[in-house]
Amino acid sequence: MALIPAVVDQVAPVPVLAADGIADGRGLAAAMALGAAGAWIGTRFLASIEAPIHPRYRDRILTAKGDGHRIRDCFQRRLARRPTP
Incomplete structure (x- = not known):
């Protein structure tokens, strides 16, 4: 910001x-x-029922804490974040 x-x-x-x-x-x-x-x-809208994501991933998004994320070097050698419960 x-x-x-x-x-x-x-x-x-x-x-x-x-x-x-x-x-x-x-x-x-x-x-x-x-x-x-x-x-x-972006991520906020992944929790909607319209989003074409796996239900377990949606559940992880909905139960994630604001400070709970891991940075992974995976997709095409770029850093990516994913929520953690």
């Missing part, structure tokens, strides 16, 4: 989407207060 104002200033008038760690309305409001035009919210 700390970089949002700097990025917004640097690329204006291009709209900026904030990402990473935004999971509710408070996070979205904070990002927009810092100048973002919106937010990229």
